[in-house]
Amino acid sequence: MKQLRHRYGGGAEISFPDWVLDAGGHALLVGPSGSGKTTLLSIVGGMLQPTSGQAIVAGQDLRQLSAGALDRFRGQTIGLVPQKLHLIASLTVAENLQLAQYLAHLPKNPQRIHEVLTRLGVAELAQRRPHQLSGGQSQRVAIARAVVNKPKLLLADEPTANLDDDAATAVIDLLEREAGEVGASLLIASHDGRVKSRIGHSFALQRQQAEETA
Ligand SMILES: Nc1ncnc2c1ncn2[C@@H]1O[C@H](COP(=O)(O)OP(=O)(O)OP(=O)(O)O)[C@@H](O)[C@H]1O
Numbered sequence: 001m002k003q004l005r006h007r008y009g010g011g012a013e014i015s016f017p018d019w020v021l022d023a024g025g026h027a028l029l030v031g032p033s034g035s036g037k038t039t040l041l042s043i044v045g046g047m048l049q050p051t052s053g054q055a056i057v058a059g060q061d062l063r064q065l066s067a068g069a070l071d072r073f074r075g076q077t078i079g080l081v082p083q084k085l086h087l088i089a090s091l092t093v094a095e096n097l098q099l100a101q102y103l104a105h106l107p108k109n110p111q112r113i114h115e116v117l118t119r120l121g122v123a124e125l126a127q128r129r130p131h132q133l134s135g136g137q138s139q140r141v142a143i144a145r146a147v148v149n150k151p152k153l154l155l156a157d158e159p160t161a162n163l164d165d166d167a168a169t170a171v172i173d174l175l176e177r178e179a180g181e182v183g184a185s186l187l188i189a190s191h192d193g194r195v196k197s198r199i200g201h202s203f204a205l206q207r208q209q210a211e212e213t214a
Pocket residue numbers: 008009011014031032033034035036037038039040
């Protein structure tokens with residue numbers, strides 16, 4: 001991140017400090033509500049063009065990519081577990097993962113889909129549709145979808161919100177394990193103290209300004 005700033009139409013400008021997340025490193029993005037955590041994930045996830053500055057992912061300056069190239073790069077290089085999981089209701093679990101391969105312009109790979117669903121303990125749910133899953137199962141499927149293309153950067157937005165202690169621990173374990181499995185850097189936005197105690201390195205945002213903590 002270099003001199004990143006963003007202003008939503010008419011709103012105040014949010015400026016983010018320069019920061020590097022090492023390849024394969026795991027970090028927590030913290031800050032009070034409204035400090036810009038989701039905005040930052042959207043920028044480094046290639047879904048939001050910042051007003052100014054550079055987001056560089058795996059050596060690629062996202063600004064340099066055309067819309068089509070950015071879609072492909074995002075699909076192949078970045079995995080996102082959004083706050084609202086956004087599984088496609090009309091598709092089965094397996095088809096939701098197939099769609100991630102398709103959107104990244106990768107060949108169909110049912111074996112990889114089976115492998116990742118198995119790793120996450122939800123292979124037997126492959127033919128179900130999202131409304132037939134529990135909240136925890138849906139979250140595992142969303143993690144599976146985020147890692148199916150073996151991204152270099154895995155982003156998760158408040159993945160433990162509304163989870164009890166055991167489920168929150170399980171989700172953080174899964175994210176760390178799956179990021180480790182594919183060698184991805186992991187950035188988790190959270191103001192959950194339970195997550196803070198698990199992930200040592202954190203990056204803190206404050207309203208309209210930010211500072212890094214070790
Ligand atoms: N689409 C939008 N249009 C206008 N303003 C927005 C939009 N999205 C976010 N904002 C504003 O940008 C600022 C940062 O919001 P953001 O959602 O990134 O913060 P956050 O740290 O993720 O908050 P939370 O912890 O509550 O999820 C807030 O002031 C918010 O009101």
